[in-house]
Amino acid sequence: MATPLSADRLVAALRAEGLTVHERDGWRSHSRDTATGKSFGPVYGILIHHTAGHNDRELCYWGRSDLPGPLCHSWLGKTDGLWMISSKRANHAGLVDADVIAALRAESALPHDDQANADGNDCLYGLEIENLGTGKDPYPAKQYREAVLWAAALCRVHGWSERSIAGHKEAQPGKVDPSFDMDTFRADVKKQLAAKPGAPARPLPTPSTPRVDLSRLIAAAKADPPAKQGHVTYRAGVNLVENALVKEGLLAKTYAGDGSYGTTTKAAYARWQRSVAGGGYTGTAADGIPGSASLKRLGARHGFTVTS
Ligand SMILES: [Zn+2]
CATH class of the missing domain: 3.40.80.10 (Peptidoglycan recognition protein-like)
Structure with a gap:
């Protein structure tokens, strides 16, 4: 205490x-x-x-x-x-x-x-x-x-x-x-x-942007929609992506922030894939399962980087 x-x-x-x-x-x-x-x-x-x-x-x-x-x-x-x-x-x-x-x-x-x-x-x-x-x-x-x-x-x-x-x-x-x-x-x-108090740590710290792991996000996009409402596979990454989709006007705010890549999030991501900024994908290439290129485009606009 x-x-x-x-x-x-x-x-x-x-x-x-x-x-x-x-x-x-x-x-x-x-x-x-x-x-x-x-x-x-x-x-x-x-x-x-x-x-x-x-x-x-x-x-x-x-x-x-x-x-x-x-x-x-x-x-x-x-x-x-x-x-x-x-x-x-x-x-x-x-x-x-x-x-x-x-x-x-x-x-x-x-x-x-x-x-x-x-x-x-x-x-x-x-x-x-x-x-x-x-x-x-x-x-x-x-x-x-x-x-x-x-x-x-x-x-x-x-x-x-x-x-x-x-x-x-x-x-x-x-x-x-x-x-x-x-x-x-x-x-x-x-x-x-x-380090000693008063002596700055070396190397000096600089901020790093949040990261989204592509393979974990894809796993969430496949596992969450068919599972029970609110199923969570990869909370931190899904929250970052949902927040970006809200800012793009593709997802209602009420659906963001629960960390679950549900059917609504999947549909919103498909809209991102079809959009010009998202890459202009069509057909099965815009299926709501994130790909590296579309996710990197989203991250570049909303402050996260993509790892795999
Ligand atoms: Zn705060």
């Missing part, structure tokens, strides 16, 4: 890791504890987000009409650096999968996030990274490195490993943030933890 760091200890830990820390006016007393009657902690891990916007530090401080701030503990600008927003309860996680929280706490492999049944704001630190999250909006190397240092600082001071870190997309069904690869991010934090 870990007690959340005080504002002073939080700033000290981040500076010791090598970060320049900016303090937004009022952040030390800014929280959701009083309004909700629930205090922050004990803490079990870290959640990483992208903001899906630009110039949104003040938005993360104040929140929105439907979601009062603070919306994170720290906000990391594209070029504005790291800003402290809160050290207590913040509205960043919402309802997440209790199994994911348990895995972060145990530092075991993350399970599929198929439920939203536990309040992540109780027990998770949250970093909001300024980025549109489109897959096209780059994370400058400096910004990504600062994100790695932020997570490493918290892990180091709590005695956690990189397995105490999840992306919001790994914790709550339907979420897609952050838009970089989380396995690479955790590996980068692990390298940083192996």
